[in-house]
Amino acid sequence: MNLRAYILKRLFLSIFVLIGLSIVIFIIARVVPGDPARMALGPRAPQYAVDQLRQEMNLDQPLPTQYYYWVKGVLVGDLGKSLTTKRAVADDVKEFLPATLELAFIAAIFVVIFSIILGTLAAKYRNKWVDTVIRVMAYTGVAVPAFVLAVLFLLLFGYIWPVIPVLGRLSPEIMPPPTITGLITVDSLITGDLSAFWDALKHLILPALALAMGPLFQEARIVRSAMTDNMSKDYLAAAVGYGIPSSVIMRKYLLKPSLIPAVSVMGLDIASLMGNAFLVEVIFNWPGISRYGMEAMLRKDLNAISAVIIVFGVIFVLVNIIVDLIVAYLDPRIRLGGKV
Amino acid sequence: MSKNKKWTLATVLVLMVALLLTGCGGGKENNQDAQGNSTAANQESIIRSTASDVPNIDPGVGSDYASSIAFANVYDTLVFPAHDGSLKPWLATDWQTSEDGLTWVFNLRPGVKFHNGDELTADDVVFSMQRMITIGEGYGYLFSGVVKEAKALDKNKVQFTLNKKFGPFLSTLVRLYVLDKNQVMANKKPGPYGDMGDYGKDWLVTHDAGSGPYMVKELKKEEYMYAVKFNDFWGGWEKDAPEAIKIIGTTAGPTVRTLMTQKQLEQSDQWQTEEALKALDNIPGVSIDAGFTGSMLNIMLNNKKAPTDDVHFRKALAYAFDYQTVVDKLFPGCKKAQGPVQFNLPGFNPNLPQYERNLDKAKAELAQSKYAGKLDQYPVDIVWIANVPDEEKIALLFQANAAEIGIKVNIVKTPWLSFVDQVATPDNTPNASVVFVSPHYNEAGSMLESRYHSKSTGTWEQGEWLKNPEIDADIEDALGTLDQNERYAKYQKIQEKLVDLCPSIWVFDQAEKRAYQDYIQWPGAELNKQGKPVSSVMGYNFYYHDYKVTSQK
Structure with missing residues (x-):
């Protein structure tokens, strides 16, 4: 199967994944206890107001009919109205998604870069002190949840050593750039506002690090393990025998194949960063979609819940397709359909 | 050191330095922040406060704490609640009531400007009242069953006709936030309210139409x-x-x-x-700051479910509970509650008998209960709300105190949404629920009606399922009494009856800190x-x- 057909097939299958996801989340959101209309209006609201809201949201219809109306709306970009923000959910997604995307993107960069570096170092110096230090760091990084790290970072850089901003996306004295993409770093670069870019970048460091630590060290361990395994392979001994420089062996013959298992896990982890960002967003006062989604769940904001899950679902599917492509690039057996 | 080693270490070093530079660049600026004397925002004369929500600034929609703070600052009302509990003339300079209490006429302060420069008139007041009632959200419930008609008698005179006598009507007017009719209608969109479209709801999500400070x-x-x-x-x-x-x-x-x-x-x-x-x-x-602003913590006892359906059993629990530990250690600064109404709410009865921890009395009450001798068959479930972790302390203390008189208590942590669902029926409502409650307007009648009138059963505000026709009639009679002193006296009588019925354990008046x-x-x-x-x-x-x-x- 050529690459184009492979991508098309994955995209086609993804449609079914998303349909399945939408049905599951639609049902789950509705079986959670509580009448969303009554929740939104409070116990004191007169019944006519509750009935009116139920009618507006089609809650007075059977579930399949509700699902039909919802899908009909989604297909034309209408995700319904949020009971929390009292406006179109599509507007909420537009506003909150870029903040989380920006955060997850920087966290993903940390994951990719540092996991490869640390994994490589650990493999290269296996069973030496470098390996031991990285191993201890890895156990700590994986075991400590992101929100605990977030609180630690906040305490460290908010009180003890305030060298880096800890809250929000921009400092209060910095004027935000005009919204073009919603990604402040990108918008500030587009508009040439370097002070805003620099400030936004600094604000991203701590939440992204807190978010990245777990996956970063997990992947570092996988890279180390794969590299250690490959070191004992015959082809590597042959490469050494041919007198290929050790740097080339390291990069081309050892690191590249060793990345395959790590990249597969990395894809899942990077896609999960968005969903895991909730507490980190709360602690760093980061106005992202993860926090919005969690608030929506607590308030049974049906349209918002469905929209956030679908958005996460789409991102998860896309990231996994990208990861599969990277794996296919790294592993010719996959790229060429096992013809190697 | 080999070439490879150098290359690897150099890469790590460069990345580390880049990270540190990114992080530390501008550190001075942020150090100054920490000292609070450098940034533009810090130099501004501003009050910034945190809240559990960002306000809804549409008075027809919001009623949560943050929204109520925003309304008080962005909009004006006919009367204003002074700190001492009295009502000050505000947009209304004076008012008259008909003898039957069904017609209220307010004279408006002339020359009041909205934020866009429009002049505030009686039409705006009428519009704001009709809008609240029609939408029915937010504080609209205060007026929806009460106000029959709102009419502008002239530019600065507005009249309300009520469906029924309602003594606290004036107190509820602190929630009638006046919007600029012309501005709102100029921004209306198609919606469910006929000629009024969406009543400007969409625009008011992010804009105000008020005259406040x-x-x-x-x-x-x-x-x-x-x-x-x-x-x-x-x-x-x-x-x-x-x-x-x-x-x-x-x-x-x-x-x-x-x-x-x-x-x-x-x-x-x-x-x-x-x-x-x-x-x-x-x-x-x-x-x-610790201030008493109307909120109370109650343990609601289900009066329709065994064993808390027995008044002696409820009284035994009330006498066994250690109130002093709560206000001394668990919630310092709060005040032990005295009956169903907070102490600083107008109409509170300061002479109410109080339940104090007394194990002898508790055992004596328990002995009179129909469940005496078979307590092991009737464990009590107490629910605390997962969203309010401090409530667990109350549940644990309740469990320990009940054990002292031989009552077994199971503690159940329940998410708010599940609790709201549970209290919809008496059978599903737990025996005991730890819940914070507050009045809707500044009178004891508000608390009595929302907590103990039968019409609030099935909502989270009444986990007691009291359903007592005599109490219902008393509350309605008090709310329909126009004379303030007479009304307050009736509230006080109701409080006495409730203390005797012991439908709840009134734990403390909350000091908001x-x-x-x-x-x-x-x-x-x-x-x-x-x-x-x-x-x-x-x-x-x-x-x-x-x-x-x-x-x-």
């Missing part, structure tokens, strides 16, 4: 509301009044603490834990320090027009 400059959903001083405010301004206010939608402890330390926050929300408050109190220049910077002058905190009452109408303790930001900052 502050006008909304920016509302970022789920982030903050920022409002600036309205220079033409009819009430005028005093020196050092805040130029701007910002309500930030977060209550996360570490976030609040950091903002407070960096002097990017002047006033915290009331949801900080005791431990967080202690930490905030340790920040130089930060104080803690907030941290604030010493460089602001907060009238409510000053009154608290002097032991004087503070407005218990939600939101009005945060009328920022009366605050001051001093130069000490």
Whole structure:
């Protein structure tokens, strides 16, 4: 199967994944206890107001009919109205998604870069002190949840050593750039506002690090393990025998194949960063979609819940397709359909 | 060192330096932030406060705490709740009531301007009342069953006709926020309200149409509301009044603490834990205010489910409970409750008999209960709300106290949504539920009606399922009494009857605690320090027009 057909097939299958996801989340959101209309209006609201809201949201219809109306709306970009923000959910997604995307993107960069570096170092110096230090760091990084790290970072850089901003996306004295993409770093670069870019970048460091630590060290361990395994392979001994420089062996013959298992896990982890960002967003006062989604769940904001899950679902599917492509690039057996 | 080794280490080094440079660049600027004397925002005369939500600034929609604070600052009402519990003339300079109490006429203050420069007239008041009733959200419930008609008699005179006698009508008018009719209707969109379209709901999500001391400059959903001083405010301004206010939608402890330390926050929300408050109190220049603003903690006892359906069993629990430990150790600063109404709510009965911890009395009551001798067959379930972790302490204490008289208690942690669902029927409502409650308007009648009238059964406000026709009739009679003193006397009688029925364990009157910077002058905190009452109408303790930001900052 050529690459184009492979991508098309994955995209086609993804449609079914998303349909399945939408049905599951639609049902789950509705079986959670509580009448969303009554929740939104409070116990004191007169019944006519509750009935009116139920009618507006089609809650007075059977579930399949509700699902039909919802899908009909989604297909034309209408995700319904949020009971929390009292406006179109599509507007909420537009506003909150870029903040989380920006955060997850920087966290993903940390994951990719540092996991490869640390994994490589650990493999290269296996069973030496470098390996031991990285191993201890890895156990700590994986075991400590992101929100605990977030609180630690906040305490460290908010009180003890305030060298880096800890809250929000921009400092209060910095004027935000005009919204073009919603990604402040990108918008500030587009508009040439370097002070805003620099400030936004600094604000991203701590939440992204807190978010990245777990996956970063997990992947570092996988890279180390794969590299250690490959070191004992015959082809590597042959490469050494041919007198290929050790740097080339390291990069081309050892690191590249060793990345395959790590990249597969990395894809899942990077896609999960968005969903895991909730507490980190709360602690760093980061106005992202993860926090919005969690608030929506607590308030049974049906349209918002469905929209956030679908958005996460789409991102998860896309990231996994990208990861599969990277794996296919790294592993010719996959790229060429096992013809190697 | 080999070439490879050098290459690897150099890469790591470069990345580390890049990271540090990115992180440390501008550090000086942020150090200055921490000292609170450098940034433009810090130099501004502003009050920034945190809240559990970013306000809904549409008075036809919002009714939560943050929204109520925003309404008090952005809109005006006919009357204004003073800290001592009385009502001050505000947009209305005076008013008359018909003898039957069904017609109320208000004379409006002339020359009041909305934020866009329009003049406020009786038409705007009529429009605002009709809008609240039609939409039915937010505080609309206060008027929907009560006001039959609103009519402008002339430009500055408005008349309300009521469906029934309603003594506290004037008290409820602190929730009738007046909007600029022309501005709202100019921004209406198609919607479910006939000719009124969407009644401007969509536009009012992010815009205000008020005449209050502050006008909304920016509302970022789920982030903050920022409002600036309205220079033409009819009430005028005093020196050092805040130029701007910002309500930030977060209550996360570490976030609040950091903002407070960096002097990017002047006033915290009331949801900080005791431990967080202690930490905030340790920040130089930060104080803690504890004020009673109407909220109470109750253990609601299901009066329709065994074994709490037996009055003697309920009384046994009430006598066994250790109130003093709660107010001394678990919730210091709070006040032991005296009956079903908070002590500073007009109409409270100060002479009520109180339940005190007395194990002998508890055992005596239990002996009279129909469940005496078979307690092992009737364990009591107590529910605490997962969203309010402090409530667990109450549930644990209740369990320990009940065990002392031989009652087995199971503690159940329940998410709020599940609890709301459970209390919809008496069978599913737990035997005991730990819940905070507050009045809807500034009178004891509000608490009595929402907590013990049969019409509130099935909602989270009444986990008791009292359903007592005599109490219902008494509450209706009191609410229909126009003479204030007579009405208050009736409220007091009802409170006596309720204490005798013991439908709930009234644990404490909550002291809302907030941290604030010493460089602001907060009238409510000053009154608290002097032991004087503070407005218990939600939101009005945060009328920022009366605050001051001093130069000490």
